[in-house]
Structures are given as C-alpha cells and as structure tokens.
Amino acid sequence: MAVERTLIILKTDAVNRGLCGEIIKRLEGKGLKFVGLKMAWLDEKTLREHYAHLASKPFFPDLIEFMSRSPVVLAVVEGRNAVELVRNLCGVTDANKAAPGTIRGDLALSTSRNVIHASDSLETARKEIEGFFKKEELFSYKLSNSKYLYAEDEL
Numbered sequence: 036m037a038v039e040r041t042l043i044i045l046k047t048d049a050v051n052r053g054l055c056g057e058i059i060k061r062l063e064g065k066g067l068k069f070v071g072l073k074m075a076w077l078d079e080k081t082l083r084e085h086y087a088h089l090a091s092k093p094f095f096p097d098l099i100e101f102m103s104r105s106p107v108v109l110a111v112v113e114g115r116n117a118v119e120l121v122r123n124l125c126g127v128t129d130a131n132k133a134a135p136g137t138i139r140g141d142l143a144l145s146t147s148r149n150v151i152h153a154s155d156s157l158e159t160a161r162k163e164i165e166g167f168f169k170k171e172e173l174f175s176y177k178l179s180n181s182k183y184l185y186a187e188d189e190l
C-alpha cells in the first residue's frame with residue numbers, strides 16, 4: 036500500500052456544531068499526518084465545480100446553499116492508503132446508516148448534513164488538493180513518531 040494524500044472538508048455543520056476539533060482528533064489519533072489545514076468560505080462557483088457530479092440531483096441547490104452558509108475547514112492528510120482509509124473512517128454518505136465508530140456514524144444522522152467530505156479516489160484526491168490548496172500551503176515533513184506508526188517496509 037502506497038503513502039497517499041487526500042482532501043477533507045469539514046462542512047458547515049461541523050463548524051457550526053463545534054465538531055471540527057473532534058474530527059481532527061480522530062484523524063490525528065489514527066496516525067494520519069496533516070500536511071495542509073485552513074479555513075475558507077467557499078463560493079458558489081467553487082462548490083458547483085466540486086459537486087458537478089451531482090448537478091442533476093434534486094438536492095443540489097440545498098447542498099450548495101448548505102456548503103456556503105459559513106466557512107468550512109479544509110485539510111490535506113497523508114498516510115498509507117489514505118484515500119480509502121479516510122473514506123472508511125468517515126462512513127457511508129447517509130450518516131443515518133453509517134456504522135457506529137465512524138465519523139458520520141457517531142456525529143451525524145442526516146444524508147446531507149454529514150459533517151465531512153473526503154476524496155473518493157486517488158485521481159479525485161489529486162484534483163481536489165490541487166484545486167483547494169496552493170503549493171506553499173502544503174508541507175512535506177517527517178513526523179517524529181513515524182517509526183512507531185509504521186514498520187520500515189510500510190513506508
């Protein structure tokens with residue numbers, strides 16, 4: 036399994052419900068390395084592009100309104116198999132059905148207000164990271180505990 040980077044967005048419900056710390060804590064606790072972290076107020080154009088695959092859905096206008104209600108927290112996390120791993124930590128889209136123990140399963144109960152976005156493939160992750168973060172906002176560094184997170188042959 037390769038070391039990957041993936042993009043997460045802590046949605047406006049996470050910000051307004053005061054859950055950002057809890058979500059970041061879970062990802063940090065897992066051993067993921069934060070290589071980019073910032074707050075931004077996403078505009079309609081950006082959101083329409085980000086959610087272009089859902090443009091024909093009846094819930095699309097609500098999704099755009101919900102995501103532009105307040106600032107969100109954006110982050111890039113890095114780790115072994117990070118794209119699939121973070122999706123699994125998030126749980127399925129409908130938080131009502133997300134397994135207990137997952138971020139959505141423990142912290143939300145709605146299909147749309149589900150606290151976190153995570154890239155769904157390596158290709159999407161590359162595009163989303165490039166779209167939301169400038170090069171100088173991303174940091175390459177070694178965690179001092181990396182020898183305790185991974186075996187030699189896992190890095």
Ligand code: IDP
Binds near residue numbers: 094127149155
């Ligand atoms: P994902 O966030 O799990 O990748 P997507 O299908 O990419 O799920 O949908 C993006 C976001 O759109 C979801 O996280 C959720 O906020 C919203 N959404 C998806 N499906 C529905 C739905 O059936 N009803 C209402 N909102 C939805």
Ligand code: MG
Binds near residue numbers: 153155
């Ligand atoms: Mg998605």
